[in-house]
Amino acid sequence: TSEYALGIALEHLGRREESWRAFERALPLLSGSGDVRFVAFTFNHMGLLRLDEGKPDQARELFEQALQRLDAGGDRRSASSARVNIARTLLEAGRAPEALQPLAASRAELHAIGDRVNEAICLSALARAELVTGRLLDARRHVLEALQLTEELRGSITGPSARASYAAVVHGRYELLAGVLMALLARQPGAGWDAAAREATESAR
Secondary structure, eight states: OHHHHHHHHHHHTTOHHHHHHHHHHHHHHHHHHTOHHHHHHHHHHHHHHHHHTTOHHHHHHHHHHHHHHHHHHTOHHHHHHHHHHHHHHHHHTTOHHHHHHHHHHHHHHHHHHTOHHHHHHHHHHHHHHHHHTTOHHHHHHHHHHHHHHHHHTGGGOOSHHHHHHHHHHHHHHHHHHHHHHHHHHHHOTTSSHHHHHHHHHHHHO
16 A cells, blocks of 8 residues: 555655554555555564664564464565564564574575575574674674675665665674674684774774
8 A cells, every 4th residue: 555655665764653653554454455465564564663663572563463464374485584573572672592593493494485685684683692692603604694695685786775775784784793703802812803803893884
């Protein structure tokens, strides 16, 4: 519907509350038309808004609403993405150890499907969970894999807003890599992590 499209556009512009209201208006319209798939997508976007606002419990409820409908409809790709988002709520709620297994499982499924965009998102979240739980070498490997996928997707990015979003994603992933490398440097001061950390920090700028 036009309200769903408006919600997406406002979300991309960072106008979160207006986006939320547009999605709220879209839900009954989509439900009334029987478009279960787009009802799920709407719940997913509403969950992302709440996650960005630092409200992981509310976000989780919305993602679970989305997942229930996507699983019932057999949309494997979108269901896998919703599972990643549910695991991200655990990470944001300070429950990183609980996020590790579902993120690893979702990464394997997304890789099998060939969904590189969501696989990179999942890898970044997995690396953050591993950083928090002290699995630093795994975190380094996974954030490097996320960066490789991100680079492979560069050619598909068109339009100024998409390029700006892409640049922000790359920046965030290099910042994550720098954080992992600094943690490795603190753990192993003489292992040569300092040069790699400086390089990642420069790439993040």
